[in-house]
Amino acid sequence: MTLNYRSTRDPQAATLTASQAILQGLSPDGGLYVPTEAPVLDLPLADLPAMSYQEVAFRVLKAFLTDFTDEELRDCIAAAYNDTFDDAAIAPVSHHGDDYYLELFHGPTIAFKDLALQMLPHLMTVAAKKNHFSKETVILTATSGDTGKAAMAGFEDVAGTKIIVFYPNNGVSPIQERQMITQTGDNTYVVAINGNFDEAQTNVKEIFNDKAFAAQLAENGFQFSSANSINIGRLVPQVAYYFSAYGQLVATGQLQLGDTVNFSVPTGNFGDILAGFYAKQLGLPIHKLICASNDNNVLTDFFNTGVYNRKRPFKTTMSPSMDILVSSNLERLLFHALDDSASQTAEKMHALETAGQYSVSPEILTGLQTDFWAGYATAAADKQAISDVYHQTNFAIDPHTAVAKAAADQYRTAESDNRPMVIVSTASPYKFPNAVLAAIEDTPVTADGLAAVTQLHDLVGVPLPPAIKRLFDAEVRHHQTVPPGDMQHAIREILHII
DSSP states (O other), rough: OOOEESSSTTTTTBOOOOHHHHHHHSOOOOOOEEEESSSOOOOOOOGGGGHHHHHHHHHHHHOOOOOOOOHHHHHHHHHHHHEEEEEETSSOOEEEEEEEEEEOOSSSSSSTHHHHHTTTHHHHHHHHTTTTSEEEEEEEOOSSSSSSHHHHHHTTTTTEEEEEEEEEESOOOHHHHHHHHTTOOEEEEEEEEEEEEHHHHHHHHHHTTOHHHHHHHTTEEEEEEOOOTTTTHHHHHHHHHHHHHHHHHHHHSSSSSTTOOEHHHSSSSHHHHHHHHHHTTTTEEEEEEEEEOOOHHHHHHHHHSSSSOOSOOOOSSSOOOGGSOOOOOHHHHHHHTTOOHHHHHHHEEEEEEHSSSEEHHHHHHHHHHHHEEEEEHHHHHHHHHHHHHHHHHHHOHHHHHHHHHHHHHHHHHHHHHHHHHEEEEEEEEGSSSHHHHHHOOSSEEEEEOOOOOOHHHHHHHOOOOOOHHGGTTTTOOOOOOEGGGGGHHHHHHHTTOO
């Protein structure tokens, strides 16, 4: 079976193969690419406990990316999941207290984005060859902290590509910023904006949709693509770690084959939890996906009321990768909830862009609540979760993981559900040392950046990941800061198109 992709917005838009959708990134009408029909997964649950992460990933990618050969997929997987990860399991599951933690921070940038962004450059390179693509691909992305670094680590010096990353100045952790501004590679460019992530993301989408600029790029031998989770090639690899986690729990006797399980996912742009939804649609026995938000709780309100309203104050929190009010990947879920209606989805997205909000019917909301439960953690609750987990189990978690832990506890109390709970742990505590230190010691932390890393290491004793060790001597290579309105001009300067 050949699985093609269509836009979430234009019912008349041409369908694309998987490789074409990966190269395109965002549909010309502003929509996101989704499968034209349900993928068929050849992965019996009984086989999971004995399978390596690489084999699970192959089965998942094979279901979604049907115009790639088996050899191409296996080569991409081998290149992505190798000794750049510090654990052979790639995404191991650990047990602390009442919960299981799916550790997605063992890659080269110690955040969950590595699981997809170590894969995407290889998929894109194969896709370019498959489609006889001669233009240089310009990866354009906005980041709330993790995507940018992980994307650059994946695309560094990949032939035929450049990557330009925009991030909010003073809107990421000191370690996240240092990881980005010290990034090596002759094809990597990092630009801070004097604004927040939503402004960066909105402007990136507008730049993608600027047809005149696209034509000018083409004349100069370039074409944009995306490394954000709006790219289907970024989203699909994330489905694999849900299956891998379930297999590990069965292999260790924590689950019986066929038992249902809950996943609590710290959620900003909605890609990570959407991958869990796709895993459930493919047959993984997931009971509930807990959508965990911080004080920017637009998703919590949506899943509880049916109204998505971005007209609220943007809050800067201790979990900056979730400081988002426009969750791009929710559009894919909305499309599916609306019976795959591109016209209805386009209406909702137009309302969001023009009026700042949209709503769904009570029937649609009830359907969404079958799969999702939503909660959020205030700053105080986030800090308390870090403290409680450390002092009760001696396990240090980062602020994003702590949001998921807090929401998981809220869910258990509200629903009296004692099914096994897997908390999706999206980053190493060393990526946010100030917040983790302040929570564990319950005192203000005067150290910052790498000094805070050293202080946290002395406290918790967890070995420093190689990605952090390198930062102590890394040279700062990127210095540019621009207003949000000058982002396109910055791109023109980088590409020498003025």
